[in-house]
Amino acid sequence: MASDVATSPPGGTPGLFSRIVTFLREVQAETKRVTWPSWEELRKATVAIIAFTLFLGVTIGLMDTVLQFLLVTVVAKVF
Numbered sequence: 001m002a003s004d005v006a007t008s009p010p011g012g013t014p015g016l017f018s019r020i021v022t023f024l025r026e027v028q029a030e031t032k033r034v035t036w037p038s039w040e041e042l043r044k045a046t047v048a049i050i051a052f053t054l055f056l057g058v059t060i061g062l063m064d065t066v067l068q069f070l071l072v073t074v075v076a077k078v079f
Contacts, residue, residue: 014022037045
């Protein structure tokens with residue numbers, strides 16, 4: 001915890017430089033505890049995200065085309 005690591009100087013709160021150094025040390029310690037994905041997991045997740053993005057893009061494109069036809073063409077003919 002930050003309060004355990006950083007001790008304030010006798011005059012009050014720790015200085016900016018001291019807080020930055022403490023923050024960077026805590027980031028480094030936390031980064032060592034992270035479980036990083038394997039290359040195979042990373043590849044599978046990337047493929048899934050790209051496939052989902054393409055599917056969503058096609059779906060939105062089709063919806064746009066259908067709604068444009070309905071709202072612009074059909075409504076224009078009615079009025």
